Amino acid sequence: MNLVANIKRLCKQSGTTISKLEKSLGFGRGSIYVWDKSHPSISKVMAVADFFDVPIQQLLGRDVPVKAEKSKEETAKPLTMTTTDLIEALRADIASDLKAQILAELEPEIKRRLYSNIFDIKEAALYLKLSESTLRRMVRDGEVPYFKQRGNIYFRQIDLDKHIENRIIRKDDRQ
Known part of the structure; x- marks a missing residue:
């Protein structure tokens, strides 16, 4: 199972939908579904984990047994996410924060040079x-x-x- 599948499962267990989850966390509409193809920021993954009160490792499928709805034949299997995916998610989050910080620092100087x-x-x-x-x-x-x-x-x-x-x-x- 991947991250989005884990979120769907947690939504189902808690009686909510992904759309309601996105709205309550202030995410863009449909933003969680694109996490299958892109790497979400770690802060967003943490927000989802906090919402469901589960460890982030469980949400990411990092070798933590996950409570799943079991049929009589099924047993819960640990979900995994590669270390590379986790590193890429962290790298994207850091890059995004760094860009925002640099722009915030440069904005006054840019405005001064443009208008002075x-x-x-x-x-x-x-x-x-x-x-x-x-x-x-x-x-x-x-x-x-x-x-x-x-x-x-x-x-x-x-x-x-x-x-x-x-x-x-x-x-x-x-x-």
Whole structure:
């Protein structure tokens, strides 16, 4: 038996369904069924084990005898999950947590870099070492990239840098 089969059996024994289990644990609809083909995070497996109040080893089928509904001829057999599957589940959980942690740490810096380099007309004129009137003329003539927001003119530093790069006169260009 595999993990999903063990969960189905536990649901049946407790008088619930997998759909109700997913809803009560806050899992996505149908997410447990895909565990046959993918490796669930260890935190989700632990949540299911806690829900049924069984050891995680039993849920995973790790050499722990499992109480099963027995017919007169059947006896309970220990269920097994390979060590490789367990390691992959742990690895996926760690990778997911690590990605979330890295993104959480980088998000403020990303936002700062994305939004801190937008200039109004005065700041752009200072950055380009031009007068405001010259910069306004350049905007009017379409010489410099800009955008308008609620009637105000703004410039992205990256666009201004590209504009400057295009205007650089190199030795080869003078001939």
